[in-house]
Structure formats: structure tokens, C-alpha cells
Amino acid sequence: xxxxxxxxxxxxxxxxxxxxxxxxxxxxxxxxxxxxxxxxxxxxxxxxxxxxxxxxxxxxxxxxxxxxxxxxxxxxxxxxxxxxxxxxxxxxxxxxxxxxxxxxxxxxxxxxxxxxxxxxxxxxxxxxxxxxxxxxxxxxxxxxxxxxxxxxxxxxxxxxxxxxxxxxxxxxxxxxxxxxxxxxxxxxxxxxxxxxxxxxxxxxxxxxxxxxxxxxxxxxxxxxxxxxxxxxxxxxxxxxxxxxxxxxxxxxxxxxxxxxxxxxxxxxxxxxxxxxxxxxxxxxxxxxxxxxxxxxxxxxxxxxxxxxxxxxxxxxxxxxxxxxxxxxxxxxxxxxxxxxxxxxxxxxxxxxxxxxxxxxxxxxxxxxxxxxxxxxxxxxxxxxxxxxxxxxxxxxxxxxxxxxxxxxxxxxxxxxxxxxxxxxxxxxxxxxxxxxxxxxxxxxxxxxxxxxxxxxxxxxxxxxxxxxxxxxxxxxxxx
Numbered sequence: 242x243x244x245x246x247x248x249x250x251x252x253x254x255x256x257x258x259x260x261x262x263x264x265x266x267x268x269x270x271x272x273x274x275x276x277x278x279x280x281x282x283x284x285x286x287x288x289x290x291x292x293x294x295x296x297x298x299x300x301x302x303x304x305x306x307x308x309x310x311x312x313x314x315x316x317x318x319x320x321x322x323x324x325x326x327x328x329x330x331x332x333x334x335x336x337x338x339x340x341x342x343x344x345x346x347x348x349x350x351x352x353x354x355x356x357x358x359x360x361x362x363x364x365x366x367x368x369x370x371x372x373x374x375x376x377x378x379x380x381x382x383x384x385x386x387x388x389x390x391x392x393x394x395x396x397x398x399x400x401x402x403x404x405x406x407x408x409x410x411x412x413x414x415x416x417x418x419x420x421x422x423x424x425x426x427x428x429x430x431x432x433x434x435x436x437x438x439x440x441x442x443x444x445x446x447x448x449x450x451x452x453x454x455x456x457x458x459x460x461x462x463x464x465x466x467x468x469x470x471x472x473x474x475x476x477x478x479x480x481x482x483x484x485x486x487x488x489x490x491x492x493x494x495x496x497x498x499x500x501x502x503x504x505x506x507x508x509x510x511x512x513x514x515x516x517x518x519x520x521x522x523x524x525x526x527x528x529x530x531x532x533x534x535x536x537x538x539x540x541x542x543x544x545x546x547x548x549x550x551x552x553x554x555x556x557x558x559x560x561x562x563x564x565x566x567x568x569x570x571x572x573x574x575x576x577x578x579x580x581x582x583x584x585x586x587x588x589x590x591x592x593x594x595x596x597x598x599x600x601x602x603x604x605x606x607x608x609x610x611x612x613x614x615x616x617x618x619x620x621x622x623x624x625x626x627x628x629x630x631x632x633x634x635x636x637x638x639x640x641x642x643x644x645x646x647x648x649x650x651x652x653x654x655x656x657x658x659x660x661x662x663x664x665x666x667x668x669x670x671x672x673x674x675x676x677x678x679x680x681x682x683x684x685x686x687x688x689x690x691x692x693x694x695x696x697x698x699x700x701x702x703x704x705x706x707x708x709x710x711x712x713x714x715x716x717x718x719x720x
Contacts, residue, residue, distance in 0.1 A: 247331025308537035397422025464558035472551025483535035500525035511550030641717025
């Protein structure tokens with residue numbers, strides 16, 4: 242069951258204007274009809290989406306609030322089929338094996354679930370798709386929703402773009418692979434050899450094997466449980482408990498090397514009510530991601546009145562483990578890298594996309610021209626200066642570590658055309674060695690005057706200065 246616009250169901254979403262929601266990675270997670278008509282699609286970079294629809298109002302994603310709002314929908318489905326897997330707020334999966342035996346047919350299950358959800362979601366039943374496997378069911382829930390009788394034939398008819406991996410999809414199209422059926426007909430070994438893990442996963446999805454065929458069995462006694470006396474009634478206490486339980490669970494799984502793809506969160510209230518919810522992720526849970534899911538679920542239960550009297554017991558159990566992963570380098574610190582990415586993403590969300598930048602080298606004669614800046618985590622555009630061009634007249638190595646955007650004046654004393662002293666603040670520093678001059682004559686048609694560049698070394702540091710008709714300026718500082 243899929244609600245494609247679920248992140249837009251919030252009070253601050255403008256009703257009469259195009260609107261989009263972006264996450265902490267600056268990726269679009271949802272867009273309304275007006276934004277989609279302008280070309281905005283989920284998964285698109287914020288900058289690209291804003292270029293396609295400049296009038297769109299951009300809202301920051303709030304997964305916690307979305308989980309709270311989605312809880313009545315999940316509870317309504319759970320009343321029909323007691324096994325519900327929440328992929329994220331707005332998308333859930335339900336295995337139908339037991340429900341089919343109870344209700345008699347797929348259509349009967351769909352009708353009952355739609356009726357239950359319509360009462361909990363303001364009259365909208367959502368898009369329901371029935372097929373073998375989560376990927377096929379999600380595709381079947383697209384417009385128009387359907388019950389798929391032959392999953393293999395349905396997947397074979399889908400466009401290759403359904404995979405959602407742009408770089409791999411573009412290469413497939415260039416090779417003439419237009420549908421998932423075309424991809425499935427190719428030897429898996431050849432796809433894996435050519436495209437690596439991304440191609441192998443794409444072939445599995447095209448073949449209807451998006452679930453791990455041999456999940457690792459859950460080790461004994463790996464569930465983490467905590468009891469609270471007195472009962473927890475505040476969200477801050479619940480958030481602290483979520484972090485503690487997530488840490489204990491991941492520590493218990495560490496010796497076996499298993500990482501959960503799916504967890505069951507169980508909470509017991511002081512009144513004796515027991516609530517259970519299953520969360521699933523396409524990627525293995527990290528400790529931080531697992532703590533976030535538990536915190537969101539506890540917040541949803543607490544704010545909806547599902548934990549009367551406070552929380553007395555919290556239990557988290559892994560339901561689906563995987564030992565798949567990548568081999569780390571000997572000196573690689575994966576935890577520090579994850580924290581670094583989270584910190585940069587938070588800074589970008591608070592200060593704006595242009596406040597966190599990445600740099601890469603490019604061509605140019607001046608130090609400031611030889612660096613191309615672009616938004617963090619976004620692909621850089623074409624370099625303004627060809628890095629492979631010879632660039633005659635550029636400064637020799639090394640390049641200065643600091644290049645002021647507005648070069649300040651620098652007072653240099655000369656003796657017979659040779660630099661002898663540099664004024665740094667209130668004192669004069671003798672020049673120990675120097676190199677140059679390198680004359681630069683460019684853009685004379687724009688009124689620029691020729692300048693001479695010198696490298697000066699003093700006991701206080703090394704500097705790059707430019708000498709022109711208007712005096713001397715500081716063009717760079719060497720490290």
C-alpha cells in the first residue's frame with residue numbers, strides 16, 4: 242500500500258502552490274501534482290528540482306511527524322492483516338499467505354484493507370498493488386493500481402527506468418536494454434562482470450528476486466529488551482531508551498556479523514496494552530538509523546494514545562539478518578565517516594545548500610581559477626577551465642594554500658628592483674628569499690593592466706604578491 246504524497250500531508254504545505262519535500266541529503270522525497278507537471282520527480286536533487294519548478298515551495302522532511310501521521314493507517318491495515326512491514330511513512334508491505342486462507346481471495350483482502358484505510362486516511366484508500374515480492378508489488382501500486390497474476394510477465398514489461406539507478410539505467414539504454422525483460426534475458430554472470438554489484442542487484446530485481454534468497458537465521462537471544470520503573474511518559478525519555486536499546490541490539494549481533502534489514506518493535510504500557518510494529522529497510526540498519534526508527538515509532542504510539550499510563554517495557558527483535566557488506570580498508574573508520582556525513586548534511590539543511598561546498602582541481606593560470614567549487618554531495622558540472630590544457634604562464638608549484646577573494650594591500654619595500662622587506666601588521670619582516678617576477682598580460686581589452694607576481698619568503702611565512710600600477714596586493718598565502 243502506497244501513498245506517494247504522504248510527506249506533503251502536513252499543515253504547513255501550501256494548498257494553492259506547487260510544493261516539494263526534501264530530506265537531509267537534499268533529495269526530493271515527494272512532490273505535488275503541480276510540481277510533477279513541471280518535471281519534478283522523487284529522488285531528484287533539490288537544485289535540479291528548483292530549476293525545473295522555481296515557484297515550488299520547498300519543505301524539509303520530518304520523518305518523525307510523518308511516522309506519527311502514518312500510524313493510524315498502519316494500525317488500520319494491521320487490523321485486517323496482522324503482519325505489516327513499514328518501509329517508510331507512506332509505504333507498507335503485507336504478506337498475504339495467511340490472509341488468503343482466511344479471507345478466501347486476494348480481491349477480498351484488498352477490499353477490506355482499502356475500506357479500513359479509507360476511514361483512517363481521510364477517505365483515501367491509497368494505492369494497493371499485489372504481486373510476488375516488494376519491488377513488483379510497489380510497481381503494481383503505481384497508477385493505476387492492480388493485482389498482478391503473472392509477476393514475471395509484469396516485470397518483463399516494465400521500462401528499465403523503474404530500477405531508479407540513473408547511471409546504470411543510462412548505460413542499459415545505451416546498450417539497447419529498454420525493459421526489465423531485456424535485462425533478465427541476459428546472463429547474470431555477464432551483467433555482474435560488466436556492472437558489478439549494482440548490475441547484479443538490478444538483474445535480481447528484474448528477475449523478481451529483490452529479497453535475499455538465503456537470509457541468515459536469527460541467532461538465539463539477540464532481541465534487546467528494557468523494562469522501566471516508573472513508566473516512561475515523556476518523549477525525551479523514550480528517545481533515550483530507543484538509543485540504548487538500539488545500541489544493545491547491534492552489540493548483540495556484532496559477534497555473528499549479521500545486520501538487520503527488518504526489526505520488530507514491541508512496547509508494553511502500564512495498562513497492559515502491547516503494541517507491535519515491524520520496520521524494514523532496503524539497506525542494513527545502522528545503530529543510528531535503528532534508533533531513529535524506534536524513536537519515531539514510540540513517538541507515534543505516545544502521541545496517538547497507544548501507550549496509556551506510560552511505557553513499562555520496550556523490546557526490539559531482528560526479523561531478517563544479512564551478512565552482505567563491503568570489505569573495509571585496513572585504515573578505514575566507517576563510523577567516523579557516517580558521523581561526518583550526518584554532520585555535513587545537518588549543516589547543509591540548517592545553512593542552505595550553498596553553505597557546504599566541495600572542491601576539485603581544474604585548469605587555469607591563477608591559483609583562484611584552478612579550483613572548481615560545487616555543492617556537497619551533488620555532481621560537479623563541467624569545469625570552466627580545461628584541466629588538460631597546457632596553460633602557459635601559470636604559476637609554478639606549489640600553489641598557495643589560501644587565496645583571498647578580495648586581495649588586500651601588501652606593503653613591500655624594494656631596493657634596486659629587489660624586494661627586501663614586507664610589512665606585516667605593525668612590524669617589518671626581512672625577505673629571506675624570493676622568486677619572480679612572472680608577468681601576466683590578460684584581458685587587456687577589458688582594461689586590465691599588466692601585473693608582476695612574486696613569491697616572497699619571510700620568517701613569518703611565505704606569500705604570493707601582485708605588483709601593478711596601483712601598488713602591491715596579497716594574492717595568496719603558502720602553508
